[in-house]
Amino acid sequence: MALLQIAEPGQSAAPHEHKLAIGIDLGTTNSLVATVQSGEAKTLTDFDGSAMLPSVVRYEADKITVGQAAAAASAEDPTNTLISVKRFLGKSQAEIEQSYGQLPYEFVENNGSLAINTLVGAINPVQASAEILKSLKDRATASFAGEDIKGAVITVPAYFDDAQRQSTKDAAELAGLNVLRLLNEPTAAAVAYGLDSGQEGVIAVYDLGGGTFDISILRLNQGVFEVLATGGDSSLGGDDFDSALVAHFKEQTQINDLNNSELRLFINKAKACKEALSSYETVNVGLELRDTAHTVTVTRAQFAEMVMPLVKKTLRACRRAVKDADVSHEEILQVVMVGGSTRMPVIREQVEVFFDKKPLTSIDPDRVVAIGAAIQADILVGNKPDSDMLLLDVLPLSLGLETMGGLVEKIIPRNTTIPVARAQEFTTFKDGQTAMSLHVLQGERELVDDCRSLAKFSLKGIPAMAAGAAHIRVTFKVDADGLLSVSAMEKSTGVQAEIQVKPSFGLSDDQVAQMLKDSMSNAKEDMQARMLKEQQVEALRVLEALEASLSTDSQLLNDNELAALRSEMQKLSDLRETATSPDEIKTAIEAVDAASSEFASRRMDMSIKQALTGQSVDEV
Amino acid sequence: MAVTLTDAAANRVQTFLANRGKGIGLRLGIKTTGCSGLAYVLEFVDELDEGDEVYEHNGVKVIIDAKSMVYLDGTELDYTKEGLNEGFKFTNPNQKDECGCGESFTV
Numbered sequence: 001m002a003l004l005q006i007a008e009p010g011q012s013a014a015p016h017e018h019k020l021a022i023g024i025d026l027g028t029t030n031s032l033v034a035t036v037q038s039g040e041a042k043t044l045t046d047f048d049g050s051a052m053l054p055s056v057v058r059y060e061a062d063k064i065t066v067g068q069a070a071a072a073a074s075a076e077d078p079t080n081t082l083i084s085v086k087r088f089l090g091k092s093q094a095e096i097e098q099s100y101g102q103l104p105y106e107f108v109e110n111n112g113s114l115a116i117n118t119l120v121g122a123i124n125p126v127q128a129s130a131e132i133l134k135s136l137k138d139r140a141t142a143s144f145a146g147e148d149i150k151g152a153v154i155t156v157p158a159y160f161d162d163a164q165r166q167s168t169k170d171a172a173e174l175a176g177l178n179v180l181r182l183l184n185e186p187t188a189a190a191v192a193y194g195l196d197s198g199q200e201g202v203i204a205v206y207d208l209g210g211g212t213f214d215i216s217i218l219r220l221n222q223g224v225f226e227v228l229a230t231g232g233d234s235s236l237g238g239d240d241f242d243s244a245l246v247a248h249f250k251e252q253t254q255i256n257d258l259n260n261s262e263l264r265l266f267i268n269k270a271k272a273c274k275e276a277l278s279s280y281e282t283v284n285v286g287l288e289l290r291d292t293a294h295t296v297t298v299t300r301a302q303f304a305e306m307v308m309p310l311v312k313k314t315l316r317a318c319r320r321a322v323k324d325a326d327v328s329h330e331e332i333l334q335v336v337m338v339g340g341s342t343r344m345p346v347i348r349e350q351v352e353v354f355f356d357k358k359p360l361t362s363i364d365p366d367r368v369v370a371i372g373a374a375i376q377a378d379i380l381v382g383n384k385p386d387s388d389m390l391l392l393d394v395l396p397l398s399l400g401l402e403t404m405g406g407l408v409e410k411i412i413p414r415n416t417t418i419p420v421a422r423a424q425e426f427t428t429f430k431d432g433q434t435a436m437s438l439h440v441l442q443g444e445r446e447l448v449d450d451c452r453s454l455a456k457f458s459l460k461g462i463p464a465m466a467a468g469a470a471h472i473r474v475t476f477k478v479d480a481d482g483l484l485s486v487s488a489m490e491k492s493t494g495v496q497a498e499i500q501v502k503p504s505f506g507l508s509d510d511q512v513a514q515m516l517k518d519s520m521s522n523a524k525e526d527m528q529a530r531m532l533k534e535q536q537v538e539a540l541r542v543l544e545a546l547e548a549s550l551s552t553d554s555q556l557l558n559d560n561e562l563a564a565l566r567s568e569m570q571k572l573s574d575l576r577e578t579a580t581s582p583d584e585i586k587t588a589i590e591a592v593d594a595a596s597s598e599f600a601s602r603r604m605d606m607s608i609k610q611a612l613t614g615q616s617v618d619e620v
Numbered sequence: 621m622a623v624t625l626t627d628a629a630a631n632r633v634q635t636f637l638a639n640r641g642k643g644i645g646l647r648l649g650i651k652t653t654g655c656s657g658l659a660y661v662l663e664f665v666d667e668l669d670e671g672d673e674v675y676e677h678n679g680v681k682v683i684i685d686a687k688s689m690v691y692l693d694g695t696e697l698d699y700t701k702e703g704l705n706e707g708f709k710f711t712n713p714n715q716k717d718e719c720g721c722g723e724s725f726t727v
Contacts, residue, residue: 006662
């Protein structure tokens, strides 16, 4: 007899049609998988009962190991044991070296993408991530008695850009998982606490893990979590707190020349001491080495003093994020604690003082992200009645297309909820134009130079037509994971071109914030520049059209008329280059229009005459 | 006529109900589906339907509709763990046979 779970009223699945869904927290240091069973979200454990899978993959000639066993081998086999590959997703070698300095890996560029040389060949970060996901998937399958998993929600840091998100998605596909959605980690934590169905407002998520610190400021508005600001420190985590204790141990034991195994002992004792201090006021640490037994006593207050500089560092990042988000402390309704290091009482106290609010800590901070992802997966796969709202994400920056004159036409504005598809029609600029180059941009500014270029592609095979006669429909689609595809189609022939945007270089959260700020501080200049460019483009169009008709029909004008028109055209042509205000060009365009109106009407008469000549009245 | 819950099952149901924050009890039922004809229904109950009977056992309100009761009489519901998989298990004396996967059965 199979084992059953309790379903929501009326949602019982037919045999073999269980809608099993999992949430995965693909972490830098540790990864977890969770699911909702009988209405309760819980993390799934391995056979040893541990929920956390170290995000470590070891490649050997005949096998691949993931997790604890791989982590244990990292010292003896550093080049084939890949640790924290999440940091490398969607990054170039140069970026990695700049951020992390010397690493034990041999990086190679493989078809423009980064890979690490191992015993079994070049392994890219996506493949290594896929191994971690596969291991979690196997654990889930075993927990569901071998039944298929319908889908997974995978969490990513809020600051992950398109390239990093796409890499995560690729890894999931490689692991054979159907990705229902990528979810921002802070959003997942907020969901775990049920904040998505709570009061609308601002939520802060304080995430202090083993090696990284992230602070995110979210705003919940009509069921949508918008990321207002993110910040943090990619090299600050629980390990640094251990180091502070190790320094203290050295001082107390007067042993400063530790060898590797002694250092390992100190670090392990420090970790245990730190964890014990979350439950006890005083901890005695026994350190036996070099035939001497040392006992070091650490009180909670001493520890707090030791690590205060680290805690203050996180709070400074919090202050910056709150400022970037442009919200006041009073507006923050809830503070969510994520990451094992937030168990430390000193952290909880200081965060409470800083935000003047008791942080939410009732869910295990190591598991809260996975649990939120599982809840979201359960809803997405259809195990809940429709009345439960779907959580949506929004675009952080506008997406647009370059148009003539280096201007950006925004197709999807920022803060649009995703998934979304928007289309707009464009046309050709020149007579007989048979191809069109499309340049996809991201950003809030009006000029191409000030926005970020995402991709370029061209639509070829447009039939030769007069300028402005072709109808080219450009469609921007952003899927639920924030990934963009752009397609262009010429409507009369149906010729198409399409591109998936997988930008190779990411934007950091700071850059996104800077781009937003720039767009606001430069709003007036940008608008002015845009209008000037628009008039320059219009002037060019008028001049080219006139030039084309003059080349065939200039005999319709006498010398004086022609000279007058030529002079107005020259004036416009000069002004186009030199004018600083759009109005100057506009006036000159109007002057050319006026000077050419006689020419235009004579051309009209002539073409009517030509059309009618030699035809009887009846035929017309 | 009776359906019983083991202590393990009763504890679990109470925890799940408390966790969910709403619901008056647990529905046991059967529906005609699956490869062997019938399948069990196990759901939370927010409101009673017509024809529902409420039984109280081991501190849990069990709701069963009259039609299902015919096939469920004497069933014991347990909560058990098999490897990494855990969940509710029906032991039903009316059950004659089940399909290989154990998800549907005949009476």
